[in-house]
Amino acid sequence: MVKIDKKPEPIVLANNKNHWTTLLMGHIARGEVVPSSLSSNYNQTEVKSILKEESRGKCMYCESNVSHVAYEHIEHIKPKAKDKYPDLTFEWNNLGLACPKCNINKSDNYDDNLPFINPYSEDPELSLFSLGPWIYPMPGNDRGFITEQTIQLNRVDLIEKRLERINEIRRLIELYVRQKNDLLKNILKDEIIKEVQPNKPYSMCTKQLLSLLQI
Known part of the structure; x- marks a missing residue:
């Protein structure tokens, strides 16, 4: 995992995210099923293109060249599940690019008191270090530990x-x-x-x- 610089917000998000968020939160408040045509509006070509550019085409967590092995996933750093952070579904600073395995491993796990390492907002090497092909948490670094363990940064x-x-x-x-x-x-x-x-x-x-x- 390496530091990633966030690029300017895509126009499609800047112009529509407030409206989309209002509609989405309205469905949730009324106990309705959120239409997939709304909940997946973050998955725009423009959005994914900029995410790929800023992450250099690599998974934000494991650094694999994503398109070489699978379809890229747009990752929600804070989960968009309706019992987590649905209001951040279309928030640009909450989006990243991940490989399917890292995205699935992370799933909807998230603890505000012990968040995963976020390469967009911090230098991962303050919490993680490499030794040969292995990635380890810095001694005593709980956030590094939960990131390495949950996302399985040392899978085979x-x-x-x-x-x-x-x-x-x-x-x-x-x-x-x-x-x-x-x-x-x-x-x-x-x-x-x-x-x-x-x-x-x-x-x-x-x-x-x-x-x-x-x-």
């Missing part, structure tokens, strides 16, 4: 994918270390640095290779 498929990325970059580093030609060495160095940037998958784990090898 993630460990395997992170390890693949780490090994790919290790091979580049091996070539870099053995290379004698300065020009080629600098090209390899630039490539390695490029491969651990925040726009790449699992950058929280892979960038550790740079600090360990000091390149």
